[in-house]
Amino acid sequence: MSDKILLSAENISKSFNHIKALQKVTIKAFEGKITAVIGDNGSGKSTFIKILSGSLEPDEGIIKIGTNSYHRLSVAQAINAGIRTVYQDLSLDNFKNSVENIFLGDEITRCGFLDRKAMRVEAAALLEEIKVRIPDLSEPVRNLSGGQRQGLAIARALRRPAKLLLLDEPTAAMGIQESAKTMEMLGMLKRKGIAQLIVSHNMEQVFDIADHIYVMRSGEVLVDTAVSDTSPEELRELILRREDERIF
Amino acid sequence: MKGYFDISAKRLKYMGDKMEKILGYIKKEFSSPVLLICFCLMISVFLSISTESFYSLKNVVNILEANSYRMILAVGMMCIITSGAIDLSVGSILSFSAICTAISLKAELPIALCILLGLLSGTVMGVINGVLVYATRINPLIITLATSYMYRGLSLMVTEGIPVTKLPESFREIGCGDIFGMESGVTAAFVIIIAMIPVFFFMKWGSYIASLGGNPEALKRCGVKTWKYRISVFALMGFLASVSGIIVSARLNSAEANAGLNMEMDAICAVIMGGTALHGGKGSLFGTVIAVFLMGLIRNGLTIMSVSSYYQQFITGAMLLCAVVIAELRERRARIG
Amino acid sequence: MKKFLACLLSAAMVLGAVGCSASSETAETEAQTETTEAAAAESEEETTAAETEAAQTEANPEETAGEISDTVKQLYADFDKSMEEQIGPMPENFGEIKVGAVVISLTNPFWVTMKDCYIAAGEELGVPIDVQTGTTEGDTASQLDVLMTMADMDYDVIIVSPIDGTNLIPGIIKCNENGVKVINLGPGVDTEALAEAGGYLDATITVDFAEQGETVANDMMERLPEGGQVAVLAGLAGAGQSEGRTRGFTETIEANDSYELVAVQNCDWDATLAYDATKALITEYPDLKGIFCCNDVMALAAVEALSAEGVDGVLIYGVDFTDDAKAAIQEGKMTGSMSYSSARYTKAALQMAVMLNEGETFDSNVYLPLTLVNVDNVNSLEGWK
Secondary structure, three states: OOOOEEEEEEEEEEEEOOEEEEEEEEEEEEOOOEEEEEOOOOOOHHHHHHHHHOOOOOOEEEEEEOOEEEOOOOHHHHHHOOEEEEOOOOOOOOOOEHHHHHOOOOOOEEOOEEOHHHHHHHHHHHHHHOOOOOOOOOOEHHHOOHHHHHHHHHHHHOOOOOOEEEEEOOOOOOOHHHHHHHHHHHHHHHHOOOEEEEEEOOHHHHHOOOOEEEEEEOOEEEEEEEHHHOOHHHHHHHHHHHHHHHHO | OHHHHHHHHHHHHHHHHHHHHHHHHHHHHHHHHHHHHHHHHHHHHHHHHHOOOOOOHHHHHHHHHHHHHHHHHHHHHHHHHHOOOOOOOHHHHHHHHHHHHHHHHHOOOOHHHHHHHHHHHHHHHHHHHHHHHHHHOOOHHHHHHHHHHHHHHHHHHHHOOOOEEOOOHHHHHHHHOEEOOEEHHHHHHHHHHHHHHHHHHOEHHHHHHHHHHHOHHHHHHOOOOHHHHHHHHHHHHHHHHHHHHHHHHHHHOEEOOOOOOOHHHHHHHHHHHOOOOOOOOOOOHHHHHHHHHHHHHHHHHHHHOOOOOHHHHHHHHHHHHHHHHHHHHHHHHHHHO | OHHHHHHHHHHHHHHHHHHHHHHOHHHHHHHHHHHHOOOHHHHHHHHHHHHHOOHHHOOOHHHHOOOOOHHHHHHHHHHHHHHHHHOOOOOOOOOOOOEEEEEOOOOOHHHHHHHHHHHHHHHHHOOOEEEEEOOOOOOHHHHHHHHHHHHOOOOOEEEEOOOOOOOOHHHHHHHHHHOOEEEEEOOOOOHHHHHHOOOOOOEEEEOOHHHHHHHHHHHHHHHOOOOEEEEEEEOOOOOHHHHHHHHHHHHHHHOOOOEEEEEEEEOOOOHHHHHHHHHHHHHHOOOEEEEEEOOHHHHHHHHHHHHHHOOOOOEEEEEOOOHHHHHHHHOOOOOEEEEOOHHHHHHHHHHHHHHHHOOOOOOOOEEOOOEEEEOOOHHHOOOOO
């Protein structure tokens, strides 16, 4: 594979009280590409994303970002290294409005005071750029739709130059239409050159936009394949075969 | 003729829209303060008509003086509740910091140092609360309940239950001396409220405090060191409690272990009545200020009308109940709409 | 070490009760009524009387008193004589006057009675009077707020009974400045601190608290000729009436070698605290012979605690002679209670208010004559108020 590796997590292991959530998982993300990690509940994919975003410490393994390698990433380090995470629960403060949420933790200030005007202008431009439509930016976000909220979470992740966008189940709890729209947006971001690592349980959905797919089962990587080398049917067969191999 | 009507209709519609927008804004942002102000006005008008002594400058000063320290506590409590926590140790901190000040005054240390020691002790107790709440992640209700007993116990151990009285005149001059024709506590409360406006509304601190109540996990994931804010909000509460403690001890010319009993409840009551949600996320500074006034008005009115103190607690409770029920109904309608 | 432990333990106990009252003020009141086992109807009657200020139905003792006994008549006569000596006669004619009174708490039956007596005395003398109080018994700050407000109203004289020695001082100074005369009734204002702050009292009418303690101590010693261990349940630390009573009692007891004072426990006038303290005392000193409680609320709690422990034969004395205490003394559960006529007390205070307003002055403190009601004389005191 000739693509430049953006991030590689090598031999990551993590266990919680004797339950092995991850066992020597190695996953790479490439510049400008969409990498998908597919797995059912309990396959360890959420643990993996928490480690990448800096909120969990792995027991073993190394995370390499560009020329730096980390044994343990902090949230701040992950953000500084250009890894932006869109959490499954979106991590929005429901009482705050769209602008405040986009700038949460990274407000524009002037002499120590919040510069609301500048933030509003920047937020509007950002939302326009990724084509998220929110009619009233001063509305508390709890009154927004699922798609709008997802858009906000992504906008927040993209506010600072992002090298890699981590998306945890971006379409969970969304209707068919909204899911399609979200996927469309991710495709658009890819065309803009933003690398993504999508964690999902829905293979069909990510198949259309992903470049590389990892399939996880019980804390291990089962399949590691480029999308161009396979098809959904083939992938499914591969998964079944590998599972049989594991059992017998 | 037709044109004339056209314009007027357009203008009317424009004005109507504008009015609607302003009213909508007031309704959204200030609905509970406005309701409380109406209440205050109603009570004031009633008392002015039915009694002779209510409508006088002196009485207004009385109300301000009697509620200055309650106001200070309520402002701190508003920040605590906005951050999704609660602090039941306020009364105990108040008493302990007053005792610290009084004891160091008795030891004839310089007054400024004594006051500083009092403020410091209160702030430290607040920091202890904050650290415990942050580190253990146990419900602040339980943590501060425990520390409130501990702090009160400290006060009792230090004083052996005997009030420290006869504080120096110069200290009392600072704590309740005359500024602008009122006790200095009123000025202190005023300064604190004014200082809180930028901090609470226009700075990161206020925004993060609210997010601590709204979605602390989100705040953390955005790279904010939440422990700083969790601890600082408790520290602020401790500091304000010690300010109140100094005012109260100066007024009463005594610092005792029983001072400030139940004052946290009054403060919580005012904060909730003022429209701050008990689960946090959004605070109402003005609502709190007005609610403290309202409660003070009721107390004053009952005294002036020579009504038994039996009624006061009932009325306060009933008003709190009304306030939360109204807030809850509004909240539900907002969620549906 | 033991002292430290005791300190910790007592702190825990104090706070236990504090916690209860923090959760709800009414709960405290309820607890009090529960422990004192006030007949519900009776206390209700009291409350309604206080609320509607329909005190005229109770009127003054002479009028209602078909059943006034000779003992009581004698006591009243003694009282009036003593007051005549100290205050002088009531002026026949006097100018218009409005009197306010600040009492300690309306959650304590004693002060509820005092309020009723004030109002009855006001009716009798033709003096309008308002009686006010802070929110709860320990709330020094809110009592001050009440006085501060009253100082600016149109009262000519205000009669104050402060929660502690210093809490009302700013209010008294304000009264001085506004030309409102101040009488201190009952628990004393710390006159030294008041003078330092630049204020003064126009008159003081009070009870000699030490004398109350002495009288109880003497009666107790008479009933315990063979000596033994005794204890004191005091009120709020630093409160004048508690300190005075305790001092009077302990000095008298300690002067006699056959008696041993084993404990002086501050119970803050609180029934719950007194109840627990009594249980602890009787466990530690099973031979305890007598307990002097600085008020009846605590005495009745002590009675309850002892009967719950199945102990009898301990002499319990209180102060105030409330209705509940009277019933307990009649049943023999309590031995005695220090009393004085609240009706005469308030009437004397009102008379002083009128005389102050007419320009008279009182240079020395006025002291009330005291009576010990005990199991021997309780039935001859029908109609005593």
